[in-house]
Amino acid sequence: MLMSVGVAFAVGAVLNLISGFRNEGVDALFSFVLAIILGLFSWWVGWKKGYGLLSGATDWQRIYDVPISGSIQQLKNVLQTGGMEAVAQYPFPEHWKETLFSHSALYRRIPDELKDRLHRFTKYFLTEVEFNGGLVGDFGEDEMVLVAGEACVLILGRDYWDYRKLSLVELRKFPILDNEEFTLPWEPNAHYAGHATINTVRLHWDTALLDSSEGASGNNLILHEFAHIMDSADDGKCQSILGRTGSEEARQWEALLEEEFPKLVEAHKRGEDHVLPPYAISVDPAHITIRGIKKQRPEFFSCATEVFFEKSERLQNECPKIYEAMKGFYKLDPISWSNLQDA
Numbered sequence: 208m209l210m211s212v213g214v215a216f217a218v219g220a221v222l223n224l225i226s227g228f229r230n231e232g233v234d235a236l237f238s239f240v241l242a243i244i245l246g247l248f249s250w251w252v253g254w255k256k257g258y259g260l261l262s263g264a265t266d267w268q269r270i271y272d273v274p275i276s277g278s279i280q281q282l283k284n285v286l287q288t289g290g291m292e293a294v295a296q297y298p299f300p301e302h303w304k305e306t307l308f309s310h311s312a313l314y315r316r317i318p319d320e321l322k323d324r325l326h327r328f329t330k331y332f333l334t335e336v337e338f339n340g341g342l343v344g345d346f347g348e349d350e351m352v353l354v355a356g357e358a359c360v361l362i363l364g365r366d367y368w369d370y371r372k373l374s375l376v377e378l379r380k381f382p383i384l385d386n387e388e389f390t391l392p393w394e395p396n397a398h399y400a401g402h403a404t405i406n407t408v409r410l411h412w413d414t415a416l417l418d419s420s421e422g423a424s425g426n427n428l429i430l431h432e433f434a435h436i437m438d439s440a441d442d443g444k445c446q447s448i449l450g451r452t453g454s455e456e457a458r459q460w461e462a463l464l465e466e467e468f469p470k471l472v473e474a475h476k477r478g479e480d481h482v483l484p485p486y487a488i489s490v491d492p493a494h495i496t497i498r499g500i501k502k503q504r505p506e507f508f509s510c511a512t513e514v515f516f517e518k519s520e521r522l523q524n525e526c527p528k529i530y531e532a533m534k535g536f537y538k539l540d541p542i543s544w545s546n547l548q549d550a
């Protein structure tokens with residue numbers, strides 16, 4: 208439909224162009240201006256909206272709201288009429304438990320005494336956060352519940368306050384291109400399975416689903432991206448330093464980084480099979496100081512989070528200080544949870 212409108216505009220533009228060449232003076236000028244306007248409309252309606260939908264290569268341009276299911280809408284209504292307290296009291300739907308049980312290895316491992324709290328945060332999440340999806344009909348309630356449930360494992364020992372800045376989750380059928388606004392889809396440049404800004408998380412769905420179901424690979428896209436949200440909540444920066452700038456907590460994270468980060472860099476230089484992947488040592492230029500460019504280390508905390516939950520014992524054995532720091536921050540001790548083999 209959009210494509211035929213685009214073609215109609217294009218035909219109009221060509222006809223006006225022809226009449227512009229045939230006429231003279233003001234009439235010609237009028238025709239040329241009209242041709243340009245119609246040409247632009249044709250490009251906008253036909254290409255950006257219409258041809259883009261057909262081509263299948265431009266997922267980055269087609270973002271639609273994920274349809275809100277009856278159960279989630281009901282929860283949103285409860286929020287409107289009774290506030291957060293009413294949402295907390297509202298029973299967690301049984302079919303959501305089934306979804307989480309089927310697709311989240313972490314959910315299966317979490318001790319029963321923590322489940323009520325996880326359900327409560329998951330309900331908050333589903334009422335507070337908007338979801339977009341790459342294709343109409345591709346994503347729905349199951350995907351929303353799984354993202355919310357896995358993401359809320361991170362705040363299980365803490366508080367929903369950690370997600371106060373979060374407002375949007377985008378689920379993608381295709382990987383996310385680096386610098387999407389300016390990169391053409393057919394360029395095989397950098398693309399990511401996930402991405403986080405201060406208030407938005409983007410997830411490549413197949414990766415997120417596979418990682419959640421496996422649970423022991425040390426790769427968990429959902430945990431990774433939502434750890435970025437926690438990292439940036441205080442000061443807007445992902446730098447693997449948690450807590451307010453200047454606080455004792457932030458100083459402790461800085462000290463940990465100063466001690467552990469160079470060891471990690473050396474280990475990867477030697478080609479060691481370290482529990483933390485090479486991606487953990489990525490650095491980003493932060494700002495220029497008198498001594499040069501100050502670097503920040505955005506991936507350390509998110510990668511450490513993945514292995515803290517998924518390779519807990521190995522992290523504790525190989526990097527006890529990192530394990531203790533994570534345990535102190537998350538107020539959780541996943542080693543004591545049921546065995547991964549049982550999950």
Ligand SMILES: [Zn+2]
Pocket residue numbers: 431435505506509
């Ligand atoms: Zn990351």
